[in-house]
Amino acid sequence: MSKNIWIINQYCGSRIHGMNFRSWYFANELQKKGHNPIIITGSYSHLIHKPPIMNSWFKNEEVEGVPYVWVKVRKYVGSKSLGRLVSMLDFMFKLLFLKKRKLKNPDVILVSSLSPFPIISAFFWSIRYKSKLLFEIRDLWPLSLIELGGVSRFNPLSIFFSFFERFGYKVSYKVISVLPCAKDHMISKGMKEDKFVYVPNGFSPEDSKIAKPLPTGYFNDLPEGKFLIGYTGSIGLANAVEYLIGASKLLEDDQRFHFIIVGKGQHKEKLQSIAGKNVSFLPQVDKAQVPSVLKKFDVCFIGLKNQQLFKFGISPNKLFEYMYARKPIIQSIKAGNNPVKEANAGFSVEPENAKEIVNAIFEAYDMPREELEALGMNGHKYGLENHSFEKLTKKLISTFE
Numbered sequence: 001m002s003k004n005i006w007i008i009n010q011y012c013g014s015r016i017h018g019m020n021f022r023s024w025y026f027a028n029e030l031q032k033k034g035h036n037p038i039i040i041t042g043s044y045s046h047l048i049h050k051p052p053i054m055n056s057w058f059k060n061e062e063v064e065g066v067p068y069v070w071v072k073v074r075k076y077v078g079s080k081s082l083g084r085l086v087s088m089l090d091f092m093f094k095l096l097f098l099k100k101r102k103l104k105n106p107d108v109i110l111v112s113s114l115s116p117f118p119i120i121s122a123f124f125w126s127i128r129y130k131s132k133l134l135f136e137i138r139d140l141w142p143l144s145l146i147e148l149g150g151v152s153r154f155n156p157l158s159i160f161f162s163f164f165e166r167f168g169y170k171v172s173y174k175v176i177s178v179l180p181c182a183k184d185h186m187i188s189k190g191m192k193e194d195k196f197v198y199v200p201n202g203f204s205p206e207d208s209k210i211a212k213p214l215p216t217g218y219f220n221d222l223p224e225g226k227f228l229i230g231y232t233g234s235i236g237l238a239n240a241v242e243y244l245i246g247a248s249k250l251l252e253d254d255q256r257f258h259f260i261i262v263g264k265g266q267h268k269e270k271l272q273s274i275a276g277k278n279v280s281f282l283p284q285v286d287k288a289q290v291p292s293v294l295k296k297f298d299v300c301f302i303g304l305k306n307q308q309l310f311k312f313g314i315s316p317n318k319l320f321e322y323m324y325a326r327k328p329i330i331q332s333i334k335a336g337n338n339p340v341k342e343a344n345a346g347f348s349v350e351p352e353n354a355k356e357i358v359n360a361i362f363e364a365y366d367m368p369r370e371e372l373e374a375l376g377m378n379g380h381k382y383g384l385e386n387h388s389f390e391k392l393t394k395k396l397i398s399t400f401e
Helices: 022-032 082-095 119-129 143-149 156-171 183-188 205-210 241-250 268-274 287-294 308-312 317-324 339-343 354-366 369-386 389-398
Strands: 004-008 036-042 058-063 066-071 108-112 132-137 174-177 196-198 227-232 257-262 279-282 299-303 329-332 346-349
Touching: 004 022, 004 119, 022 036, 022 066, 022 389, 036 082, 066 082, 082 119, 108 119, 119 132, 119 156, 132 156, 143 156, 143 308, 174 183, 183 196, 205 287, 227 241, 227 287, 227 354, 241 257, 241 268, 241 299, 241 354, 268 279, 287 317, 299 317, 299 354, 317 329, 317 339, 317 369, 329 339, 329 354, 339 346, 339 369, 346 354
Parallel strands: 004 036, 004 108, 036 066, 108 132, 132 174, 174 196, 227 257, 227 299, 257 279, 299 329, 329 346
Antiparallel strands: 058 066
């Protein structure tokens, strides 16, 4: 039976506007399966590179066939700024004035963190409309604030976030998490055991049908005949790209290798200032252009800081993009799960260790080409079997049918 589904995610972009894409992919797949989703999201975030033009608090629009309600929120500078918190509160406040009569009454309401604040409004709407309330956890708040931001658990901000976290676990019909090992933590915060559902991040094979060419001359300055180690995505504190730069420093005199870093972020300028001539920094590209970038790489890098937070597991979007692109992966992460090892798709090394990254690069370089390509194919197969949004959406649907 067809369901009307409200997806409330302040940090939902689209393939046009920029990251984050998860909710858009779910909405797109839900439509194919006969459901009626609508995305309610903020007009601005540090992840969006093409924000919508807003002339009022709310704007209804279709984005590649998916209905959106954009909610005008305050702009801010920096992912860790006070302005970001103000933007979250702004979104929560304006939801109170959402013109619900213009929307179809929901059978299901899904609230997706980063920001957990909308769970309050969603709870009252779920009572009013007799809807099933789903709480999707992509980041553990306030634990992310405590572990990554160095904020005390007794800080008023931590206590504030903790209230919304516990409330969401208590009132939701199901709790969906991208973190496979987070169940016990959530139970300790008041969630009933049978509420937990693991639905990881993923990719859409259909993106290959809309792949766009890169701007003319995008790769013009790259040296020829090198073994290319690439990274795409945000260049922030958590991404540990500085250790890839450290690896490049150790290989500065080795003419066989070159490093490519594609993207933007708060740490980009700092890394550019310390990088050597064997590193190229290239501008961020549209999502539809990412496959064209990945084709150039011999091996792809993904890293995260060595933090206790990751014991709950990881599910980075870029990892599955690498897999779908059939690229072998160097994963420099210590976490509760290890997708690269599970898929036999590359090399797993300890985090924050440039020498280990170098050793993995040497191992990849010394492999016969067919063996290196086989690692990429292993990841591709694993991704299709476990992380296509078509399959992930079926799992999502199972939580409310």
